[in-house]
Each structure stands twice: as C-alpha cells, then as structure tokens.
Amino acid sequence: xxxxxxxxxxxxxxxxxxxxxxxxxxxxxxxxxxxxxxxxxxxxxxxxxxxxxxxxxxxxxxxxxxxxxxxxxxxxxxxxxxxxxxxxxxxxxxxxxxxxxxxxxxxxxxxxxxxxxxxxxxxxxxxxxxxxxxxxxxxxxxxxxxxxxxxxxxxxxxxxxxxxxxxxxxxxxxxxxxxxxxxxxxxxxxxxxxx
Numbered sequence: 690x691x692x693x694x695x696x697x698x699x700x701x702x703x704x705x706x707x708x709x710x711x712x713x714x715x716x717x718x719x720x721x722x723x724x725x726x727x728x729x730x731x732x733x734x735x736x737x738x739x740x741x742x743x744x745x746x747x748x749x750x751x752x753x754x755x756x757x758x759x760x761x762x763x764x765x766x767x768x769x770x771x772x773x774x775x776x777x778x779x780x781x782x783x784x785x786x787x788x789x790x791x792x793x794x795x796x797x798x799x800x801x802x803x804x805x806x807x808x809x810x811x812x813x814x815x816x817x818x819x820x821x822x823x824x825x826x827x828x829x830x831x832x833x834x835x836x837x838x839x840x841x842x843x844x845x846x847x848x849x850x851x852x853x854x855x856x857x858x859x860x861x862x863x864x865x866x867x868x869x870x871x872x873x874x875x876x877x878x879x880x881x882x883x884x
Contacts, residue, residue: 695820706861718824785860
C-alpha cells in the first residue's frame with residue numbers, strides 16, 4: 690500500500706477482533722515508528738507494548754474516567770458518532786484489542802526541549818498508525834486515558850522521567866469505520882501562500 694493510500698485509509702478503530710497480532714507485525718509498526726523524524730535527531734521515544742490482563746487493568750481505569758467526562762454526551766453523540774454507552778464500553782476494554790501500545794518520551798525541564806520531545810514522539814506515533822494501516826491493522830490515537838495518568842503509571846511501572854504522549858489499541862478491526870469528512874477539503878482556508 691502506498692503512503693497516500695495508507696493516509697486516506699487510516700481510521701480510529703474502536704472495535705477489534707480478539708485474534709492475536711503476530712509479533713513480527715508489532716515489531717514492524719514499532720520499527721516504522723522508530724524511523725520518525727525528531728528534533729536534533731534525539732529520537733526521544735520509547736514504547737510499552739501491553740497484552741493480557743494489564744489491558745483489563747488499563748481499561749478499568751479508562752472506563753471510570755470516561756464515565757465522568759462523557760456525561761455531557763447524553764444529548765449528543767461523540768464526533769465519531771458513538772453513543773456514550775458505546776464509548777464507555779470501548780474505554781473499558783480498549784475495544785477488545787489484543788495489544789495496546791503506549792508511546793513515551795523523555796521529560797525535560799527546558800520548555801523548548803519538552804516541546805521538541807512531544808512533537809518527535811507524536812511523529813513516531815503517526816508513523817506507527819500508518820504502518821499498522823498498511824498491514825491491515827487498526828489503531829486509535831488516544832489521550833483520554835491520561836485523565837487517570839497516575840493509575841496508568843502504576844499499572845505500567847512508568848518512571849517519573851518519562852512522559853506519556855499517547856496510547857493506541859492495535860489489532861484487526863471488526864468492520865471499517867466510515868470516512869469522517871475533512872474540514873476545508875479543498876484547502877482554501879487552511880493554507881496561506883506567501884511569496
């Protein structure tokens with residue numbers, strides 16, 4: 690699959706088959722992430738690959754916080770058209786995915802280096818998502834679980850010198866989520882040409 694096709698096919702998947710993901714495929718998406726661009730080529734990312742009962746522990750934490758922050762969804766569904774109940778069910782199991790990957794970066798006292806680390810780790814996350822799409826795997830860039838970061842850090846033994854950037858389930862999608870329309874698809878408002 691070429692890069693433009695992977696970009697257009699990538700979706701936020703919230704329902705996964707329990708079928709295991711081959712270790713070589715997990716390694717392939719992590720290798721793609723490791724090839725991301727980074728500020729000053731510092732490559733400040735690390736990855737935690739979670740399987741088994743730890744996903745259940747993470748899901749319990751995320752379910753608790755999602756019940757709280759989705760209360761306002763009673764009247765309107767989430768942007769991806771999930772109902773509140775569907776979203777809480779997704780949160781509690783990470784969609785049933787057999788793998789969850791947590792992207793970390795180094796903390797830094799310098800605001801400039803902290804920002805560069807976060808941007809670099811975000812580039813690694815995007816590479817991971819696109820590589821997964823190319824392999825027929827689903828992902829979902831998530832930051833909602835960070836609302837209970839203290840519990841996540843405890844479950845995964847993440848030290849204080851690491852910052853959690855994002856989390857994604859990884860697995861075979863159950864169905865294909867529909868396209869979400871692009872804002873300004875002709876790029877008439879989001880692009881400004883300067884000569």
